[in-house]
């Protein structure tokens with residue numbers, strides 16, 4: 001049993017193979033959070049709470065004689081605004097026009113096998129094999145809390161994945177009263193830690209420089225990670241880690257917290273007056289008011305947390321395994337992904353059939369699997385100022401229909417894919433001319449533009465239907481086997497002509513719900529189409545999107561050296577199989593850097609591999625190297641997709657080289673990739689230690705035999721770099 005309830009002591013203990021999580025209903029009916037850490041027994045951990053009469057820590061209204069009992073320092077499971085807790089809260093709600101405030105007490109609970117679902121929202125699920133097993137290892141706990149005074153209910157959902165070590169959470173707020181309930185903040189989860197001495201690791205960035213690793217001490221006060229851009233954003237990511245100060249890649253307690261949401265979000269970490277730490281995460285509550293009439297419910301997005309006491313590598317690997325088994329649904333998730341060439345950096349908008357056919361022919365000769373036609377094939381779209389919304393093929397430019405284009409590409413033995421940006425509209429488009437009210441606009445104001453485009457109002461059914469019909473029409477009429485689903489601006493002021501009364505925050509959330517509805521239908525109607533997420537590169541790289549798309553274009557920055565940091569950061573919270581990465585031309589289009597072709601290949605093979613350059617322009621040497629890269633990737637694609645990923649050095653700490661490795665599940669095969677980032681006269685020997693090998697296995701490395709122990713403890717000496725940004729890659733196989 002993953003979930004136990006001790007009736008006498010009113011203690012819920014959630015057990016996974018990596019962690020124990022505990023809550024207790026106390027004498028006042030308050031749901032306390034009593035433990036979350038390494039595997040423990042069912043001891044009632046409330047003994048760790050020391051009641052004191054602390055100054056300025058008041059009591060809830062019904063507690064009169066006990067001044068040691070205060071919400072302001074008790075560890076709470078779902079803290080609310082209004083009962084004397086002055087730390088960051090999970091929930092703020094109240095009757096419309098009245099003072100907001102709640103006081104939630106335990107009402108009831110249920111435990112059942114399998115995983116709860118969240119209709120309309122991405123959520124982890126119990127895999128078919130787990131559901132069919134005699135011993136079910138995934139269980140759900142629902143705890144219903146009720147306001148002390150009013151008919152307002154909150155159900156806390158817990159999904160416990162015993163094997164994966166993962167615990168998911170969501171909350172449902174329900175108005176069973178007669179008045180209108182205004183929900184002003186509804187977080188997915190809150191976690192109270194008695195520890196105050198923790199580090200926070202998060203991933204910040206900007207366009208073309210996403211998910212940069214930053215680790216800092218949790219300080220007294222509130223640290224906030226979030227996005228008010230309507231998307232999960234390039235600037236911050238809805239995945240953070242809290243860890244012990246001493247935690248490293250290889251040991252130490254780490255809690256990885258992920259929000260399955262592709263819109264604006266907020267994660268706050270507060271170290272309070274008694275040195276305890278609280279983390280809350282959920283929807284961005286900026287300008288958020290969600291009205292619930294009697295009988296209505298609000299469902300938060302799902303959050304998930306994974307604790308391990310074995311360091312950051314184990315955290316990332318365990319999360320990746322959970323994503324692969326229990327979150328990504330795509331038909332492609334366990335299949336070899338096509339090695340593709342995308343024409344964006346090769347041609348931008350300037351292409352015709354002859355150019356595309358040339359690239360396709362060369363792709364076929366080199367052994368690639370797919371041609372992807374990027375932006376510019378539809379409507380009036382020869383630059384990025386017009387055409388979005390008009391998803392009709394520009395046959396004059398393409399010289400044929402989309403069906404014929406796909407056939408030509410298929411005729412060369414390649415699959416065919418396309419780019420789309422369905423959520424957007426250009427003012428210079430037939431769609432906008434016909435339906436200006438379909439774009440978010442604030443009446444009486446010229447709309448803010450981003451990349452000279454407006455955002456479609458996905459809260460409207462007619463808009464969602466238009467998108468679904470257009471996408472279906474394209475996919476049903478041509479053999480399109482891949483779609484890159486792009487989204488190229490931030491969302492700010494959202495005025496909906498259909499419903500002007502809603503709060504900005506509510507509209508932005510309804511936008512994301514509208515997007516999820518469209519994506520759900522996409523994956524249901526076109527299950528074999530490989531869907532790749534994109535938002536100006538990695539502006540919407542989040543676990544919510546992974547539920548629909550097994551991979552996302554990681555960054556518009558294709559420079560191999562900057563990608564080292566971007567892909568390093570991404571690897572903490574997401575599986576490398578979801579990191580789409582391409583070899584592009586040099587000097588690099590984003591930063592002008594020149595790197596060897598070989599190095600660009602090694603970096604791109606870190607994720608879902610492809611090319612994004614004019615293959616026809618490759619010289620003989622690069623063509624030969626491309627062939628080698630593709631052969632290697634095809635041969636070891638299983639290792640790269642399913643192997644355990646190890647960060648061997650950090651590009652933020654080691655200025656000489658960045659190294660990573662993949663080890664197959666049975667540990668018989670492993671790859672090592674190294675990119676040199678500096679050159680030295682009179683150089684020292686550079687060494688790297690392998691990880692994750694079979695200790696007693698004998699591995700063949702460059703023709704010589706080494707024990708796994710030797711390679712992991714002693715390491716190996718790397719070859720000397722021969723030029724700027726040189727690189728090295730080797731695959732070792734176990735002999736015995």
Ligand code: GLA
Pocket residue numbers: 344374375384419486488534535536537553555556
């Ligand atoms: C975004 C994407 C790019 C490319 C362009 C096309 O920026 O991230 O890869 O598809 O749009 O306009």
